[in-house]
Amino acid sequence: MLDDHKRLARAVHQPALVRLHRALSRLPSVLTVMNTGAHPDDEENEMLAALRFAFGMRIVVACSTRGEGGQNALGPERGAALGALRTAEMEEAARRIDADVAWLGHGPDDPVHDFGFSKNGDETLRRWGEQRIVERLVRAYRQYRPDVVIPTFLDVPGQHGHHRAMTRAAETALDLAADLSAFPEHASLGLRPWQVSKFYLPAWSGAGYAYDDEAPPPPATVSVQVAHRDEVTGLAYQQLGEWSRAAHASQGMGVWRDKPVDHWSLHLKRWADGSPTNESDIRDHLPATLADLAATAGLTDAPAAALREAQERIDDALAAFPDRQRIGVSLSRAAHLIESSLKELDRHAIDLIGHRLERKVRNSTQRSSRRPPTQPEQPSKAHATPEPA
Numbered sequence: 001m002l003d004d005h006k007r008l009a010r011a012v013h014q015p016a017l018v019r020l021h022r023a024l025s026r027l028p029s030v031l032t033v034m035n036t037g038a039h040p041d042d043e044e045n046e047m048l049a050a051l052r053f054a055f056g057m058r059i060v061v062a063c064s065t066r067g068e069g070g071q072n073a074l075g076p077e078r079g080a081a082l083g084a085l086r087t088a089e090m091e092e093a094a095r096r097i098d099a100d101v102a103w104l105g106h107g108p109d110d111p112v113h114d115f116g117f118s119k120n121g122d123e124t125l126r127r128w129g130e131q132r133i134v135e136r137l138v139r140a141y142r143q144y145r146p147d148v149v150i151p152t153f154l155d156v157p158g159q160h161g162h163h164r165a166m167t168r169a170a171e172t173a174l175d176l177a178a179d180l181s182a183f184p185e186h187a188s189l190g191l192r193p194w195q196v197s198k199f200y201l202p203a204w205s206g207a208g209y210a211y212d213d214e215a216p217p218p219p220a221t222v223s224v225q226v227a228h229r230d231e232v233t234g235l236a237y238q239q240l241g242e243w244s245r246a247a248h249a250s251q252g253m254g255v256w257r258d259k260p261v262d263h264w265s266l267h268l269k270r271w272a273d274g275s276p277t278n279e280s281d282i283r284d285h286l287p288a289t290l291a292d293l294a295a296t297a298g299l300t301d302a303p304a305a306a307l308r309e310a311q312e313r314i315d316d317a318l319a320a321f322p323d324r325q326r327i328g329v330s331l332s333r334a335a336h337l338i339e340s341s342l343k344e345l346d347r348h349a350i351d352l353i354g355h356r357l358e359r360k361v362r363n364s365t366q367r368s369s370r371r372p373p374t375q376p377e378q379p380s381k382a383h384a385t386p387e388p389a
Helices: 004-013 016-024 045-054 079-096 121-128 130-144 161-177 184-189 237-245 301-320 324-344 347-365
Strands: 032-037 058-063 099-103 148-151 198-202 222-225 263-271
Touching: 016 324, 032 045, 032 130, 032 161, 045 058, 045 222, 045 237, 045 263, 058 079, 058 130, 079 099, 079 237, 099 130, 121 130, 121 161, 130 161, 130 184, 148 161, 161 198, 161 263, 301 324, 301 347, 324 347
Parallel strands: 032 058, 032 148, 058 099, 148 198
Antiparallel strands: 198 263, 222 263
16 A cells, blocks of 8 residues: 555656546557567567557557566576566556556466577477467467557577567467367356457567577568657657666666657568458558447447447547546446447357457546556456466
8 A cells, every 4th residue: 555655656746637648548449459578578668658558559468477587787686586576577667558467477486487598489488388388378368359469579590589489379379269179278267269360570670689680570561650749748659668668677678769750660470351461550450449349240220329429429538638527428428338339239249349348438437536547457357367277
């Protein structure tokens, strides 16, 4: 529990208008993006900050280890103690960009742990257990239901073996997550099969920084780019991302970037609806808004009309900032409309879009100062992906 001084500091550094704006910024999108990596600090913070704060997407970081085999710029902690420190740093880094964390490894006593530098993805998968890490990723996909998955690193010679293993496992898990016969024990956790729509690779190389990629990156097929700056801070999203990276103090992360350009190139490797296709935005061909969900196959007229009106009420709330009364009226109406549409959905439609609508109801009713804007929105359960019974 916070003492009086910490409560005062939070109130000063997170004023009501900032909290309100951050809460509202969750409303425009119904999409979820998952970024996969092997260690705390592997996440692509700058791009994630743009996807969350500029595009309104929900973001999730899937991290396979607690970083217990890495270096420590702060002190003598190694092994389990370092893993605990880096776990806390990762949680704080995620909080700063309003992300969830899906922990796949559970410390040095777990087979999926950081055993030090390796350039061999095959060796990593043998030590972790390929079936084990794939199953945990499948579980994370089914739990968080990402529309888009983006590994931070490429599976190429010269790259860290842990990174290579995670990128490879992240792709392997795509088909299995959608397969009802794969890992049927997940049903006991309340998890259902889930089809990730898009799988991107970074169209940039890890060479020249900490690693030595021996193969060029794949060609860019689309870019994430934002021309405007964050409305709350006036910062570029790369700078917001560096504020998140600064939480990784044991790794010496976080730098000030002068005149950064918010632009990240990606390569669409897999698209669930067929072969990779031309696109100008990673949201293309996906149901990005409530209005898009109204076109879901099988929806009857009443819930579809309710979702379209809910989108209008959300647009009204965004335009009304900072008028709390007008925002409250618009969002209360939006939440009511979304709840009414949920009651009209059949089982198939609930499987497709129910989780998106439930999240938007929560978003619409969490606009007050009751919670900080950077507290991860979901899940309310433990961040660690649960083990099967």
